Amino acid sequence: QPRTVKVGFVSTLSGGGAALGIDVRDGFNLALRHLNNQLGGLPVEVIVADDQQNPDVARQAVDRMLKRDRVDFLTGIIFSNILLAVGDAIFEEKVFYISPNAGPSEYAGEQCNPYFVNVAWQNDNLHEAMGQYVQTRRFENVFLLAPNYPAGRDALTGFKRYFKGRVVAEVYHRLNQLDFSAEIAQIRAARPKAVYAFEPGAMGVNFIKQYAEAGLLREIPLFLPGFSADADVIRAVGRGMVGIYNSSQWTLELNNPINQRFVEDFRKTYNRTPTLYASQGYDAALLLDAAIKAVGGDLSKKDELRKAMLAGFNSTRGPLRFSPNGYPIQNYYLRQVIQQPGGEIVNRQVGTIFTNHRDAYVDRCKLR
Amino acid sequence: MRWIFPTVLLGLLLAFPPIAAAMGLEFYQGLLTKIMIFALAASSLNLILGYGGMVSFGHAAYFGLGAYTVAILMREGVTSGWVIWAVAVGLSALLALLIGAISLRTRGIYFIMITLAFAQMIYYLVVSFKQYGGEDGLRARRPEFGLFELNDTTLYYLTLGVLLAALYLLYRLVHSRFGRVLQAIRENEARALALGYPVFHFQLVAFVLAGALAGLAGVLMAHYTQYASPNLLAWQQSGHLMMMVILGGVGQFWGGVLGALVLSLVEEILQDLTIHWQLGVGLILLFIVLFAPKGLAGLMRRGS
Amino acid sequence: MSALLEIEQLETFYGPSQVLFGISLQVEEGQVATLLGRNGMGKTTTVRSIMGLTPARRGRIRLAGRPIEALAPEQIAALGVALVPEGRQIFPNLTVEENLIAFAANRNQSPEPWTLARIWTLFPRLKERRNNLGYQLSGGEQQMLAIGRALMTNPRLLILDEATEGLAPLLREEIWRVLRLLKENGQTILVIDKYLERLLPLADQHTILERGRVVWQGDSRALAQRPEVWKQYLSV
Amino acid sequence: MSLLVLEGLSKQFGGLAAVNNCNLCIEAGEIHALIGPNGAGKTTLINLIAGMLPPSRGQLRFQGENITHLPAHQRVHRGLARTFQITNLFKNYTVRTNLELAVQARAGSSFRFWQPVAREKHLTEAALAVAEQVGLAGRFERVVGQLSHGEQRQLEVGLALASRPRLLLLDEPMAGLGAEESERMVALIAQLAQHHTILLVEHDMGAVFRLARRISVLVYGQVIASGSPAEIRANPEVHKAYLGDEGGAK
């Protein structure tokens, strides 16, 4: 009887960021179902824990999985600060962490680590893409908004890496703030040509809703990273979102058999449109499957495992390759929220911003 | 016969790490370490809350400050564990002195809220320093102690030692002249003042001592998780410590320890059983308040 | 049957400790009755039991023939019992006027009920302070307010528990004057006080308590003739 | 030299001058009674002397030293102790603990963190001595909440006494006491007067006239008369403001 693969899945399944964690989890589970509950031919056992978006809770859960359950892989974390709180403990045990979402710059540069692989993006990437796009649209100036936490600051830095115009104001607000009246009044008074906002999770829903209610959407175009404009946000905000441009590494209509099966079955199984998070969860499982297969199911061959992972696999985005720091090299697309003739509001791919884009930190990583 | 139970318990605690290693139970060794750290923090809170009648809703400030001191000093290249401990405890005491000196003007719910206010200020100040991790928190590597290497097992023994020493200190304290006056002030402040006791000074000294001990607990927490989390500073953490004390028994000597032990275990066990574990915790807490007014320590005392 | 208040074999406890051991007494309509005794003998406890604040464990209490020992304080109050409690206990966060009108009622169906205006004539000082909060009053004024507050409910039975404690001599005299006035108007009163020399001419009948038991009962004339009773139970 | 001197002492509560430009001397060794109508400011004056309220204006001298701005607890160490009009004790503690706390306060050095206080014999001995003095030796191990009202009043005096004060401030020690208990309290105060100076606030005129060497009358926060009991009894102003016709009663 072959041994089972134990995968620890720690994610945010309750609270304001729950929608993200649930999507990743559902995507991951869908992939497992498509793989007959096996990874690389080995039966799989998934241990799920909710981190409640709290680093201490996550730390406790990870400890339990590492020391008590002795998992072979960990995955699932949504937020970078949670990942940073548990990363060291995971790497110390020489357990691979497959990130389906969080892509902190720390693990991309000097502190990069052989046990870390990210199947989504580096945190800056979607912002860089949007900066590039707003730059090509030749907006004179732009108003930037993000929550005051490291990922928020990184986001706007990423945007500014490619946007060369004037920044009217760069406003940081309290993390997990839900009422944006003060910030919206500031935007109205500043009269910028465009607004770029990084508002993950529930903050995004509220910001966009309130931006629309204040009547600003018609006056000042709003640009968002893909996180804030995907199916979950569209469901919550509704018509107000039509017309908004956003960036993503994945789109619904990517034309490959894996993606088509994923989108179709996700809709059928969960009765909703998949988001980029769901695709990332799905891909995380595919990556594990490919790597385990490559080492013939021998999980003790850590070096080979790593080599196999970085060599790439067939994902919902087509063949996906990685830099030595474990981050993907991939295309970034432009999407626009539109209302289809049937009334359904969807996010449609309308262009490609970057092709085979790498993250900005890879050169500082000593791993080869 | 009274000493048999404690001796056996202590023996078990001392022997646990090798047993755990042999049986693959390292996780539970970590859990015990964490419980002992919380027992220390909760006992320090019990000194002011239980014996001093000062309901501080800002105890997380010292707890978190201790942890952050470790992380920041390590980051800045100070790697001596002893130095870090001294600085952390000193800073926590100093912070408690400042907060106490202002807060002790108020009483009752106003005191609860003003201590919360200061803790919140510390929280927001700390997370505003991006170079120290902001909301993400900060890695806190384990320092060097010279005499021994700090790993999970030595940390376990270190924590056990610190907890025992602190409990002994607290025991002597609450039974000393100072401790009796502190409790008298809780019972009837105006009378204590009229008897000639400088009430404010007594309260402040206790407040500072509790802050210093909580800071030490925070240091151990940073050693344990190797990470200084802003959550250690958050009001929920203060509330959690308060729950431990109330659950264990306010002003009962073993209240802090019992509360930390039982609350952590209940959470740990229920979390494994059901995703609705908080329902279980809530029901247990409610049951205890309604039927054990003096907390678990009171319940046990009545039972024996 | 003309007794307004009848108490039979009252036994009251504070937790496990028994304080009253079978008190019996009657107060006729329109009478002034007293409860006498040294400190801690159970006078206040008796009153608290009548009022339902510390319910009696055994025994019967009837108000105008109706059993009230099982009723809640607010129900007993609604039947027309009003208390001027030991230690005044006016409401410090209500103004003088609010203290008076908040509970105003005509529980006695009196044709000529007590009103705010009548209280103002009775205690002109209170009128001067009508908008002051209760806690701002001096002890004596608080005592007047406590009496006024009780009168405003137009009770069938008025109970005064040490209404003169801590009062200056002049104010004490004022209180006695008011009580005489009330009696003339037919008010039934149960009074507890230590100034026996003032109570003798005022009251119709007396009950002396000793360690929670009735040790002597009788009218003023009988009490005046028995100085040895004073000595033994009141140390006067 | 007077033991305690009040010079132009005032206390304002918002618009109300509870104590108004009050001048008073207390001589060493006397029982000085302070009487006056309700709300005249007697308790307020005690609070000012004990340091529980800061004065709005004026000065306090104790044994020649200006103590106007001294905190309450330091005044106790200078030799000032008070009782409360409304009983104010450590209700959940025994008589013994109450008194030991009082003794310990006088002894200073309460910032001792290590020695178990239960083993300090001399505290217990001193406490027991005070208990005997106020007639509570038989109740030494009783919890205060279970004492009768009168016994609690005695303990109230005992606590003040335990700090061996030079000046004892007694705020209505007789309040709520029955005739017999009052009698005992008078005897106790008379006995204390052999070693202590006493400022006595009381509405029980019988007690006041038996005990006091001098009497001051406070009306609307001002001393309107001060003198021997005979002088006060004869003062028509005092009769009008306070005594009515009771002054001559006993």
Place this chain on the structure above:
Amino acid sequence: MPPSLFIEQVLNGFQFGLMLFLLAAGLTLVLGIMDTINLAHGSLYMIGAYLTATLVGVTGSFWLAVLGAVLGTALIGMLLELSVLRQLYRRDHLSQVLATFALILIINEVVRMIWGSQPLLLSAPEALSGPVEILPGLYYPAFRLVIIGVGLLVALLLFWLVNRTRVGMWLRAGASNREMAQAMGVPIKPLFTLLFGVGAGLCAIAGAFLGPILAVQIGMGESILILAFVVIVIGGIGSIKGALVGALLVGLVDTAGRAFLPLLLSRVAPPEVASNLGPALASILIYLLMAVVLFFRPQGLFPART
């Protein structure tokens, strides 16, 4: 700064403050009058929001839903009082803290079982979802204007109830001396149950109107509960006037801090420092406000006398 921005921010501060007031009013009444710390107050707010969101789905009308939610939450509040809180009146504050914290956990889980972990969607009624022009060139979301109106109305009503009616006097009397109030004929028990229901109803109003602006999710009541406590402590526990003034102060200071402090800082400090410290100071501001108020007035601005 353009005057329209200033006016808009003041309105924002008012709107936030008045919503806080609805929560704080119930809290201050329960705390000031029943002398009971009820941490589960925030849970009632959450229940109000969830009921509104659900009833909007059932009835299709926001206003009907608000009405239903207020009644439903008041009922739940009264049941809570009858079953648990009543046992706690005579207990010390710490027991109340532990018991009502337990209630928070229980209610959170029950809500999770009924409605699931994901936030519910609750939108402002269609007619109010846009902006209105209140001054030439100054647009303001209609729904927020309604919130300001509702908040002021409730404040007036409560002030009248507590300070001008007999029931109000009874409540205040019961607050200072429960036993004596009973002896004067006040039926304290039903009165307190009713008061608790009113407090719960106020929570529901806050939940119904804040739900569309914030989010209807588990745990929504906890952080806002802290703010409500800040409000009543600043205002003075037990005082409706205090709660109103405290709430408006907190609302204005918080909004001003978020809107103007970073700007101000960027004028006087280097940009790096300003952008780091600005949001931090803005978050601290209300706590600083509370600490300063308590430093100078340890009983809050309008100490209710008891």
